[in-house]
Amino acid sequence: MAAATEDKALLVSGRAMRSIAQYRAKVLADLNKKMSRCKQGSRQWKKYKQARNRIRQKSKNQLEALEHKTTKEIVSFLEEERITHFVIGNVSGIEKKTKKDPKKKRKHNKTRRQQLSLWNQGKIKQKLTYKAQQKGIKVEExxxxxxxxxxxxxxxxxxxxxxxxxxxxxxxxxxxxxNGAQNIARKKHPMAVKTLISVVYKQPIWYKRFLSLEKKQEIQRIS
Ligand SMILES: [Zn+2]
Structure with missing residues (x-):
């Protein structure tokens, strides 16, 4: 996620969020495959189903926590920079435009699969909006x-x-x-072009250790 003024920018990594989403997709696919091989309603099938619910709930909570952390970082940046007007880019607008071209659509879908779902982006936008508004910042889309x-x-x-x-x-x-973030702001407000922009990179939390631990537990539970 990127936020920028004319000479300062904050980039918060989505790596942890992506890895959680990818891990969830992988485990759920594995479980679905295993369930399809079992008799529906059998003891083993129920075991897999429980594991599926567990992983869904857990990853949902993890993503939720990361969404809060990430949006908090962004809004702190806005506060520090004394921002009064905050413009958020709307991704769904792009999707409508690219739908007509089948080539573009394929490319777009491919990149989208690697990113977070639009549903997650909607939730992030919601969190960003209310947190910024709480600080008296005007939010535009x-x-x-x-x-x-x-x-x-x-x-x-x-x-x-x-x-x-x-x-x-x-x-x-x-x-x-x-550049993308600044251009989004320029759609609503004039913004000077500067060649020297200080960029801060942040990682909300790194879940790697936690995830590998969880993978082991999950494998033990399932097998
Ligand atoms: Zn040029």
Whole structure:
């Protein structure tokens, strides 16, 4: 998740959230496969079903906690920077536009699978909105079409290479997500273009140890 003013940015990693979502998907797929091999309603089938409910509930709680942590980080940044107007990009707007082109749709779906579901994004947006409003910050929403390609330096359009967005005209560079966040704000308010932007990277919590521990427990329970 990225938040940016004209010369400062905060990037909070979604790595922990992604790994939880991926782990959940994997375990649930395994359990469904195992259940399909059992007689429905049998003791073993019920055992798997319980495990499925457990993993669903647990990952839901973990994601919820991470959503709170992440949005809290963002709103603290807004407060520190004394932000009065906060613009959030609306992802669903993009989806509607790309649906007509089957090639684009496939590509879009592929990237979406690797990211969090739209449902999670909706929940995150909700948390961001109420936390910001609690601090007296005005929250606005806008669709985010072209915000990732628009070049602040020349006004043209370029594709980002990895995390770097490079202007082919001026050879200036900006972090892809910082540029995207700033361009979202520019849809509603004027924002100066600066070449020097201080970027802070944060990781809400790292669940790796916790996850590997959990995997072991889950495997023991299931087998
Ligand atoms: Zn350019």
């Amino acid at each position: 806008t669709e985010e079409s072209y915000t990732s390609q628009s070049c602040p330096f020349c006004g043209g359009k370029h594709q980002a290479k990895g995390r770097r967005f490079i202007c082919s005209v001026h050879q200036t560079e900006i972090h892809r997500d910082v």
